[in-house]
Amino acid sequence: GAVVSQHPSRVICKSGTSVKIECRSLDFQATTMFWYRQFPKQSLMLMATSNEGSKATYEQGVEKDKFLINHASLTLSTLTVTSAHPEDSSFYICSAREDSPKADTQYFGPGTRLTVL
Amino acid sequence: AQSVSQHNHHVILSEAASLELGCNYSYGGTVNLFWYVQYPGQHLQLLLKYFSGDPLVKGIKGFEAEFIKSKFSFNLRKPSVQWSDTAEYFCAVNARRMNYGGSQGNLIFGKGTKLSVKP
Numbered sequence: 001g002a003v004v005s006q007h008p009s010r011v012i013c014k015s016g017t018s019v020k021i022e023c024r025s026l027d028f029q030a031t032t033m034f035w036y037r038q039f040p041k042q043s044l045m046l047m048a049t050s051n052e053g054s055k056a057t058y059e060q061g062v063e064k065d066k067f068l069i070n071h072a073s074l075t076l077s078t079l080t081v082t083s084a085h086p087e088d089s090s091f092y093i094c095s096a097r098e099d100s101p102k103a104d105t106q107y108f109g110p111g112t113r114l115t116v117l
Numbered sequence: 118a119q120s121v122s123q124h125n126h127h128v129i130l131s132e133a134a135s136l137e138l139g140c141n142y143s144y145g146g147t148v149n150l151f152w153y154v155q156y157p158g159q160h161l162q163l164l165l166k167y168f169s170g171d172p173l174v175k176g177i178k179g180f181e182a183e184f185i186k187s188k189f190s191f192n193l194r195k196p197s198v199q200w201s202d203t204a205e206y207f208c209a210v211n212a213r214r215m216n217y218g219g220s221q222g223n224l225i226f227g228k229g230t231k232l233s234v235k236p
Contacts, residue, residue, distance in 0.1 A: 034223060043207065043226040044161075093161070095224075104149055104168065104211075106224060110160035 003027055004096050006109035013084055014117055021079045021112045023094030029074040030096035034106065035067070038091040047092075050077040074099070084116045119144040121210050123227035130198055131235050138193040138230050140208030150191040151209040151224065152182055161207070167191065178202070200236045205229045 003026040013019050023033055031052045036044040048069055049057040056069035066088075068080040077096075081088055091113050095106040124139035142148065152164040165176025172184040182193045191208060209224040 043228045044224075046223050046225075049223055095161075105151070105163060105166060107163065108153070108161035 002098065002105075002107045004094065004107045004109040006094055006112050008112060009110060010113045010115075012115045012117065015085055016083055018080055018082045019084055019114060021081075021092055021094075021114075023077045023079070023096065023109050025075045025096040025098075025107070028096070028107075029099045030077075031074060031099050032097045033071060033077040034095045034097070035069065035077075035079050036093045036095065038093055038111070044093060047079075052077075081114065084114070086116045089114055089116045119148075119210060119212060119225045121208055121225050121227040123206075123208055123230050125230045126228070127231045127233070129233045129235065132200055133197045134234075136193070136195040136198045136202075136232070138206055138208075138232070140191045140193065140227060141189050142191065142208075142210045142225075143189060144210065144212060146212055148210045148212055150182075150184060151211075152176065152180070152191075152193050153207045153209060154204050155207065155229075156204040164193070164206070198232070198234050200234045203232060203234045205231045 005024045007022045011019055033050040035047045037047050038044050046059050047062045050069045050071040052071045052074055058064045066082055071077040091111050093111040095108045097106050121142045150167040153161045154164045155161050164180050165174050165182055167174045167184045175181045180195050182191055184191050207229045208227040211224050
């Protein structure tokens with residue numbers, strides 16, 4: 001149980017295009033999902049908290065107009081990198097928190113490797 | 118602000134050696150504590166977690182961790198490592214809200230410790 005999937009696993013795009021990444025909780029509901037970015041040999045950095053039915057909460061320094069988050073259902077959150085540039089190339093990871101007051105555990109997706117040419 | 122520090126960047130052990138990875142956090146309130154593992158080419162997986170109760174927590178694959186509140190520490194241990202334990206290990210913490218025991222939600226991660234086990 002508690003499986004989180006991400007799609008696509010890898011994407012290569014041209015500079016200036018937009019890329020959408022999907023995060024799904026497969027066997028549980030998640031009102032709250034999180035988007036992280038992982039740089040080589042570094043830890044995960046939280047980008048934003050995605051809340052079903054409401055606006056995402058962005059961490060300081062993360063451009064909300066560049067990284068659009070939509071959490072349309074209890075099992076799906078999407079991250080759209082708009083007008084991507086080479087510096088946006090990174091490994092993007094989502095996690096989903098199980099909907100239970102005491103569950104409080106995040107389950108991680110396999111990540112999406114984005115390369116912007 | 119919360120922060121998590123992992124003392125070792127890279128640990129190299131021989132099989133059957135004992136393991137202890139350090140993790141310290143800074144936060145004045147009540148926290149939930151986690152260890153995640155990332156095997157080569159795979160995604161993060163939950164190894165173990167501590168919310169409350171017995172401060173010695175047992176996780177999967179023979180790992181355990183001990184929460185020492187006075188030291189703000191949550192060190193990960195395994196008595197005898199195997200080659201298959203080669204991976205990166207992340208300590209993480211989130212603040213626990215006091216109303217119903219849920220947390221603020223977001224995890225703060227340490228920088229990770231890479232463990233290499235020589236066969």
